[in-house]
Every structure is written in structure tokens, then in C-alpha cells.
Amino acid sequence: MPIVYFIGAGPGSADLITVRGARLLGQAQVVLFDALADPALRDLAPQAQWVDVGKRGYTDGSALQANINELILQHAAQADVVVRLKGGDPSIFGRLDEELQAVIGAGIACEVVPGVTAAVAAAAGTLRPLTRRGSGRSVSLATAMTRTGDLHATRTADTEIYYMAGKRLGELAQRLIAAGWPGSTPASAVSRAGWPDQQHSEHTLHTLGEASAIHAGRPTVVVVGVGASAVTPPSAASPCAASIPPDARPCGDAPASTPPAV
Amino acid sequence: MPIVYFIGAGPGSADLITVRGARLLGQAQVVLFDALADPALRDLAPQAQWVDVGKRGYTDGSALQANINELILQHAAQADVVVRLKGGDPSIFGRLDEELQAVIGAGIACEVVPGVTAAVAAAAGTLRPLTRRGSGRSVSLATAMTRTGDLHATRTADTEIYYMAGKRLGELAQRLIAAGWPGSTPASAVSRAGWPDQQHSEHTLHTLGEASAIHAGRPTVVVVGVGASAVTPPSAASPCAASIPPDARPCGDAPASTPPAV
Numbered sequence: 001m002p003i004v005y006f007i008g009a010g011p012g013s014a015d016l017i018t019v020r021g022a023r024l025l026g027q028a029q030v031v032l033f034d035a036l037a038d039p040a041l042r043d044l045a046p047q048a049q050w051v052d053v054g055k056r057g058y059t060d061g062s063a064l065q066a067n068i069n070e071l072i073l074q075h076a077a078q079a080d081v082v083v084r085l086k087g088g089d090p091s092i093f094g095r096l097d098e099e100l101q102a103v104i105g106a107g108i109a110c111e112v113v114p115g116v117t118a119a120v121a122a123a124a125g126t127l128r129p130l131t132r133r134g135s136g137r138s139v140s141l142a143t144a145m146t147r148t149g150d151l152h153a154t155r156t157a158d159t160e161i162y163y164m165a166g167k168r169l170g171e172l173a174q175r176l177i178a179a180g181w182p183g184s185t186p187a188s189a190v191s192r193a194g195w196p197d198q199q200h201s202e203h204t205l206h207t208l209g210e211a212s213a214i215h216a217g218r219p220t221v222v223v224v225g226v227g228a229s230a231v232t233p234p235s236a237a238s239p240c241a242a243s244i245p246p247d248a249r250p251c252g253d254a255p256a257s258t259p260p261a262v
Numbered sequence: 263m264p265i266v267y268f269i270g271a272g273p274g275s276a277d278l279i280t281v282r283g284a285r286l287l288g289q290a291q292v293v294l295f296d297a298l299a300d301p302a303l304r305d306l307a308p309q310a311q312w313v314d315v316g317k318r319g320y321t322d323g324s325a326l327q328a329n330i331n332e333l334i335l336q337h338a339a340q341a342d343v344v345v346r347l348k349g350g351d352p353s354i355f356g357r358l359d360e361e362l363q364a365v366i367g368a369g370i371a372c373e374v375v376p377g378v379t380a381a382v383a384a385a386a387g388t389l390r391p392l393t394r395r396g397s398g399r400s401v402s403l404a405t406a407m408t409r410t411g412d413l414h415a416t417r418t419a420d421t422e423i424y425y426m427a428g429k430r431l432g433e434l435a436q437r438l439i440a441a442g443w444p445g446s447t448p449a450s451a452v453s454r455a456g457w458p459d460q461q462h463s464e465h466t467l468h469t470l471g472e473a474s475a476i477h478a479g480r481p482t483v484v485v486v487g488v489g490a491s492a493v494t495p496p497s498a499a500s501p502c503a504a505s506i507p508p509d510a511r512p513c514g515d516a517p518a519s520t521p522p523a524v
Contacts, residue, residue, distance in 0.1 A: 008382075015282040018272065018378060022281055089378070091385035092401065097394045097493050104389075105495030112386035114456070116280060116351070116376045120270075123353035124374035127366075132359045138404040139354065140419055146399070156418030157402055194376070231359050233367030 002076045004103050006096060008089040008115015009033075012194025014040035016121065021113045029079035032071060036087045036219065038195075045083070051075070065095055069102035076108050089117040093143060093163055117141070119161040121194035122221045127231060128188060130159050136226035144172050144222075155180040159227030166191065166220035170209025176224060177205055187211075188228040191218035202230075264338045266365050268358060270351040270377015271295075274456025276302035278383065283375045291341035294333060298349045298481065300457075307345070313337070327357055331364035338370050351379040355405060355425055379403070381423040383456035384483045389493060390450060392421050398488035406434050406484075417442040421489030428453065428482035432471025438486060439467055449473075450490040453480035464492075 005024050010016030017025075025031065025045040032051045033041070042050055053068045075082045090096040090112055103110045119141055123130045130139045140157035144165035151168055153175035154160065165172050169189065177183050187203045189211035201214045208222070267286050272278030279287075287293065287306040294313045295303070304312055315330045337344045352358040352374055365372045381403055385392045392401045402419035406427035413430060415437035416422070427434050431451065439445050449465045451473035463476045470484070 016280050018278050020277040089382045091382050091391040093393050096391040100493045114378045114382040114386040120351045120353050120376040124376040129353040129358040131355050140402045142400040231362045
């Protein structure tokens with residue numbers, strides 16, 4: 001009896017997959033993967049047939065999705081262990097529901113292995129926790145763009161993260177301000193979160209539009225609100241904090257991850 | 263020069279940590295861990311001194327937190343590689359901001375390794391994606407309980423996940439209904455998400471209160487809204503779907519994870 005494992009590859013570098021996901025890749029006969037996955041993940045399943053199903057970030061792609069669903073079923077009819085490898089976490093903006101429907105509908109056993117989603121990778125890579133004591137109790141994850149191509153923005157959580165909005169950040173900022181966020185609200189744009197070449201830029205909503213050029217052509221998540229601001233020591237006058245030269249990479253801020261904030 | 267790694271252990275079983283987190287644990291001289299971490303994680307750092315800092319789920323614990331911050335600094339003064347191992351992901355409800363403040367304030371280098379947060383583990387373990395095509399574009403993560411012990415509930419996202427609300431789910435349901443959710447809204451309660459003994463119960467807001475007894479004494483996340491309902495095949499009359507006996511573990515629904523829904 002075949003089994004399909006839906007595995008979250010994590011947001012970037014291959015070593016952000018879970019140990020469980022890595023182990024199950026080693027058992028796969030077929031791996032269906034998206035375009036954004038780290039090629040180094042192939043080393044975890046050299047024995048498997050790797051099939052690029054070619055999904056790249058946001059796409060209307062209903063036809064594409066139907067093809068992917070069909071491919072999963074076709075391979076499950078011929079292989080005992082099929083892995084559907086998805087960027088980030090399968091349950092968040094991964095269209096897992098559609099693939100599960102197909103697999104469940106066909107009566108095929110499956111299992112979902114969770115992963116690291118881009119929002120928390122961006123938080124880790126910029127040392128900006130999404131929740132903050134006292135001021136940041138709620139976090140919202142959303143896609144800015146609707147299927148019809150409209151931009152949607154809200155002010156519902158202390159920290160809001162928008163996936164897949166890289167090209168239209170000026171417009172997103174306008175909508176956020178219209179939704180009630182002050183123009184001075186901190187915003188943090190992180191592209192290729194979880195990759196060695198992650199880039200990060202700091203903004204307010206007034207200047208967020210500039211991030212589209214900085215991160216052009218790179219998958220980008222935007223953090224708005226409490227979780228977008230840098231963590232500062234209790235006392236800014238702390239001699240220790242003051243003693244850190246800006247280029248000393250305190251707290252893992254790799255240069256690539258922090259170009260001069262705009 | 264010492265470095266402190268804040269590593270997300272994932273929500274449950276040791277193999278839900280990332281490959282990177284596992285590798286860095288192998289380099290640690292000291293590991294400061296919370297009470298909820300899987301003891302099997304110790305096998306990843308047998309060489310290290312393991313220090314239980316004793317945090318268990320929700321706690322006001324400001325004094326406790328200050329002690330943890332102090333412990334991190336003390337160990338960083340004596341060891342080159344200190345790991346602060348946190349359940350789930352460090353950036354979500356992990357009080358990472360307070361520990362980062364202490365470490366940054368002391369001028370100590372650090373890095374954050376993201377992890378799998380309980381919400382996505384619950385989604386994976388119950389095959390209920392948090393986002394759904396067309397109907398589920400936004401996800402909110404929140405703690406139901408404020409520091410003052412009040413319960414807080416909203417209706418701001420298509421799918422809302424509440425952490426650490428296990429004891430007062432009846433009251434939470436009332437507040438959700440007061441916030442505008444219909445009493446018939448699906449709610450899914452998952453305790454010990456990501457563990458072999460994960461338990462799952464299905465409810466509406468009208469019956470969510472019953473989940474407190476079902477999951478008593480176990481860390482529980484509650485999913486409300488679109489993401490709380492089971493994924494159903496396009497045609498319920500699908501002969502394949504119909505052919506799955508309830509106990510055949512289709513799609514990885516381990517018996518332990520699905521006691522008779524309430």
C-alpha cells in the first residue's frame with residue numbers, strides 16, 4: 001500500500017528541514033518538488049526520482065495545481081513511498097488542501113510532516129521575535145494578493161506578516177495605512193529568508209515601497225507592527241551594547257542579511 | 263568569543279527539530295532547556311551540560327524569566343557555545359525578546375535557529391491545513407490568556423489558533439461567539455501536537471468547552487474557523503474515499519490522534 005508524505009522543506013537552506021523530513025526523504029522512491037527548494041535537498045534522497053513540478057511562489061496556477069495533484073496520484077500508483085516536498089510548511093499557503101483532497105479522494109494513505117514557515121525564518125534571521133512581552137500578543141499571516149490580483153491588507157494583529165507581496169509593497173503600504181496603521185509603523189522586509197543570501201531592509205510604512213526595488217525578483221515576506229522592530233537592550237546606554245562595533249556581527253547579523261536600512 | 267544559539271526544538275518529538283538545530287546541539291557545551299522538551303533531544307548533545315530552566319507552557323513567570331536571562335549570561339561567560347533550546351519556534355510565544363535583550367545588552371554574539379511551531383504541527387497531525395483555497399487566506403496565532411489572566415478572543419482571520427488555552431475552553435468559546443463567530447463554527451483541539459500521543463477532538467464553538475476535560479493537563483492548541491474542518495474529497499461519493507474503513511489510518515490519522523470526535 002503506497003503512502004504519500006507531504007513534507008515541509010523549510011524556507012531556505014536544506015538544513016532547515018526537520019530531522020523527520022530528512023529521514024523520510026531517504027525512504028522516497030519519488031520526490032515531487034517545487035522550484036524554490038534548495039538543490040542540496042537532493043543529497044537527502046539520491047536514490048529517488050526527483051520531479052520538478054515547477055511551482056514558483058505566488059501563481060494563480062489552478063491548472064498547474066490540477067497537474068500536480070494528478071502527478072501525485074500517478075506516482076503513488078507506481079511507487080510505495082512518494083514524497084511531496086513543499087517549501088516552508090505545507091499547511092500555510094502551500095495549497096496542501098487541494099493535494100490532500102486528491103490523495104484522500106483516491107483512498108491513498110498519507111502523512112504531513114510540518115516545517116519552518118518563512119515568517120519565523122525571517123524573524124530568526126533578523127533577530128526580531130514576532131511576539132513581544134506586553135506589546136505583541138497576536139500574529140497574523142496572510143497573502144497580500146488575492147486570486148484576482150487585488151491587494152488585501154488589514155490591521156487585526158499586533159504583528160502582521162504578508163507573504164508574496166514583493167512587487168507591490170508601495171501599494172501594500174498604502175492599504176495598510178488605509179486599514180488604520182500609522183505611516184510611522186515599523187516594517188521589515190526580508191527576502192530569501194532562511195538562505196545564506198537572505199536580505200533584510202528596515203522601513204516605516206511611509207518608505208516600505210522602496211523595498212520592492214531592494215528585494216526585486218526575490219521571494220519576500222513583509223513584517224508590519226511590533227514584530228518588525230529591532231530588539232533593544234533594556235538600557236541603550238549599556239556599555240556592553242555600546243561596545244559592539246556595527247560590523248562585529250553581534251547576534252548573528254550577517255552582513256548580507258542587513259544592507260544599510262533604507 | 264562565546265556564542266548563544268537560540269534553537270527551536272519543535273513542538274514535540276525530537277525529530278521535529280531542524281537538521282541545523284540538531285547539528286548545533288552537537289557543538290554545545292551547555293544546553294538550557296524548558297520542561298516540555300523531548301528528553302530524546304539529549305541524545306543530540308550527550309557532550310553538553312543540560313540545564314532545566316523549568317518553564318512549563320504559560321506562566322506569568324517574570325521572575326522566572328529574569329532567572330533564565332541571568333543563567334544564559336552566566337553560562338556564556340564560561341562556555342564558548344551555549345544553546346538555549348526553546349519549545350516550538352523561538353520567535354512565537356517563546357519570550358525570545360526578553361532573552362535577546364539580555365544577550366544583546368551584554369554584547370554576546372547570538373543566532374536564532376527557527377523551528378516548527380505548535381500550530382502547524384497540529385495542522386499536520388490532523389490533516390487540516392491552516393489555509394484553504396478560496397476560503398482561508400489569513401491565519402492568526404494568539405495566546406488566549408493575557409498576563410492578567412483575562413481571556414482574549416477575536417474574529418479577525420479566516421483561521422485563528424489559540425495557544426495555551428486548554429483549561430478554559432468553554433469561556434474561550436463564549437468570547438469567540440461574542441466576538442462574532444457563529445456557534446456552529448468548527449473548532450479543533452489538539453493536545454501534545456507533534457508527539458506520538460497527540461490527541462485531537464472535533465467540536466463546534468457550542469461544544470468546545472468539552473475539550474478541556476478531553477485534553478486536561480496536556481498543552482493544547484485550539485484551531486477555530488476554516489482551518490479547523492477536515493479536508494473532504496471533491497465528491498463525497500468518491501468510491502475510493504468511501505472505500506476507506508475508518509480504522510485504516512488513511513492519511514496518517516493515528517488512532518491516538520483521533521479519539522471519537524465530541
